[in-house]
Amino acid sequence: MAGVAWHYVLKFIITGDAAVGKSSLLVRLTDQRFLANPDPTLGVEFGSKLITIPEENKVVKLQCWDTAGTESFRSITRSYYRGAAGCLLVYDVTSRQSFINVRSWLQDVREHADPHLTCILVGNKIDLCADDAGAAAAAGGGPRRKREVSTDEGELWAKEEGLLFVEASAKSGENVEEAFECATRNILEKVRRGVFDDDRSPGVKLSKPSSGVALNEDIRGSCC
Template identity: 40%
Template sequence: MSTTSSYKAEDDYDYLFKLVLIGDSGVGKSNLLSRFTRNEFALESKSTIGVEFATRTLTVDAKVIKAQIWDTAGQERYRAITSAYYRGAVGALLVYDVTRHSTFESVERWLRELRDHTDPNIVIMLVGNKSDLRHLVAVSTEDGKTFAEKESLYFMETSALESTNVDNAFAEVLTQIYRVVSKKAMEAGENGSATTVPSKGEKIDVSKDVSAMKKPGCCST
């Protein structure tokens, strides 16, 4: 009995959004993921091997949002991230290490690759990680903000070690994705081409290929 109820609790959500973590090797992507989804941090730095993703559920505007977050799985070392990694992503955290300027210099290339493989409406958060290492900072907050403004990205500095802004960064991305989805659904409803509440199992077009899947079997309110 308890197994069934826990399964239902885990499976009970309104929207499923795929997020990707990108950035140079060693910037702390895996620790951001583990801190957000399991509240864990690994001091020993190991490269992720194989495709890795984790999930966490949040509530936004009384809707249950399940985030499926993909980690680059060490592929960034070989610059060989495949299009399958990006497929269906509606949000991204582009991570650099505030103590290593070279990782910030790579941000432009990562952003270009991301935009080449995803929909123009994808929500992107630029993340300056390892903000706890203040005495080693090589990239100023101002530099991060300036780049984010120039490229129309959201921006936040985080520390996976101290758990600073980690939840905020992911929550902000998920909230913004939900707003895009809601706005599109509302506009479609106003145009008379669809109802404001999506049908069960219906895909909601954020733009061309970006979609958020309304979970089949969930009750619309």
């Protein structure tokens, strides 16, 4: 891979209700830190991360758009669905309502995004659950909450809808990179099968940047 900074650029969107931890997942991915009290996302925030998929011998640049979870910004965030190759559909495992609402978010994604988009359902905040004592301890303690969505329930619904699935903690970092890597592997598999045309699909781009681009590049910004 000498002289190659990255092989593909993949566009991801992160969607779901407000306060499920979308911004915290993005910050954990790009900055390896936790936002204890993040400000509500107004419109869209952007982050970039380079990841390596060893078995593919590929370096992939993820361009991630964190969309606002409030209804007032829904028309704005829908425009970011277009051209996305991957989507993190996020709910809070301690909030059944956020899990119920992912059905509406998934409908939005399917109406406005590429039909071949790879979607992974992410149950966030497992560190808060009383029955996840190990995860909570690893995350440094903090208030416990009752789990309202079981792992089995989330996994079953994801299977029924043809989604990938993982539970994660933006606080501890558990399974955050794994969620993006899992979706990335699925997208690359689709590229190999010709589902995504890497020359014409907006969410998947072959990239041949100069060798001077650093491999640990992380970027965050905001829009609106």
